[in-house]
Amino acid sequence: MAVSNLFSKRQKVLRGEVPDVYQYDTLSLKLRNQIIFIIQGALGKKTTEYNMGITTTSFTGRIYENIRNTLIREYGETSLAGEANAMIDIFTRLKREPDIELCLDIVEIAFGIIDSVMREVFPNSKQRLGLTQSPDDAITELNQRLKADGVGYEFVSGEIIRIDSQFIHSEVVKPALVLLQGDPCFEGTKSEFFSAHSHYRHGKYKETLVDCLKSFESCMKAICEKHKWEFKPGDTAKKLIETCLVKNLIPVYMQEQFTQLRCLLESGVPTIRNKEGGHGQGTEVKEVPQRLASYVLHLTAANIVFLAECEKGLP
The missing domain is CATH 1.20.120 (Four Helix Bundle (Hemerythrin (Met), subunit A))
Structure with missing residues (x-):
């Protein structure tokens, strides 16, 4: 999804209120929400399926469960934010987590899946899964959002890397x-x-x-x-x-x-x-x-x- 050049953005540019130096310590709530929108666009939101009276975990739901299981195993925790639904658990932690490196763990794992698994899935299953962004579009928007917010990191070749200049x-x-x-x-x-x-x-x-x-x-x-x-x-x-x-x-x-x-x-x-x-x-x-x-x-x-x-x- 293209990043819209809103009136308010243009006015900030005219007033010189845009970051010209990267920072590496914080992610604003606005940026966290934008990242969540991108992930949902590229991985989907539908975490369950209902068929013949039976509710099961959907393909998208299994991806979110995989992301959560990877993180809690590495962190030695039993949950990310105490939520039963994996997608909600991940995004709640992303919104609340004060440590930028742990936030970037979530971003890197999610976008690693977008960059690999979803490349094969997107062309034939985007309507069935409710996907609104291709992998390339999602990665491009992520990097644009990070840059616009003055955050000195970028997703490149499957990893989050730090940008200095x-x-x-x-x-x-x-x-x-x-x-x-x-x-x-x-x-x-x-x-x-x-x-x-x-x-x-x-x-x-x-x-x-x-x-x-x-x-x-x-x-x-x-x-x-x-x-x-x-x-x-x-x-x-x-x-x-x-x-x-x-x-x-x-x-x-x-x-x-x-x-x-x-x-x-x-x-x-x-x-x-x-x-x-x-x-x-x-x-x-x-x-x-x-x-x-x-x-x-x-x-x-x-x-x-x-x-x-x-x-x-x-x-």
Whole structure:
């Protein structure tokens, strides 16, 4: 369903009353209600069926039960909000929950099902199930609503991820996600990059650095393996970079221009991770600041995009 550009919205824009900086701590009640409307449009509202005098749980009802069962099992709870009906239980918890991360758990699981299961169901069953939104439409509206409310998260490739800069996110992180999603040889890289993103979203910045390096190294190993270039499983990032350059992953005629890039690749992600995230702390507990984790995450994404694009140009 298209997001309507209402009169009140236009006036807020004219007065400069729109968020220009993302926040990560709260979801307004308005946004929570909007998310519920989207989920109901894409999953349906009819949770029971009546046939031959017997009331049974509908397909939509079973989906909501699956979402609730997943959440209560992980949380170690017996109910989300004390409601018998799974759909009502989920939405009541979503409206009341003060912790944004737990709210996003609900959103991520629901939209993960919309993005996978409902893609197969929607074309032939939308009328029977009372669906009013396609999966693509639902995901697009969710991301638009989050952005309009100044909430720095987005649903991409099956996961809720944190956005720090809209430009960097759209120009660096999203292309990396698309590249990793589309090529089976980058399966390990994708898993580690998503893990880094998950750690970052949950404020685990040391773990973010560790998984960034794993993802960066896995990307180069995947390229080496795909082209049967000799490398050892235990090769460090520096050694893998040397192999990729020797094998003309970057064309020979361009290597002079990329001298600084090589320095960046050698001294960027690996060095930061080695100094801040990968070794013993001694007697002093080291804290990795959010700004450093953000920089490394985006630097990793940029490196992955560059290397993967270069790989596409190999004979």
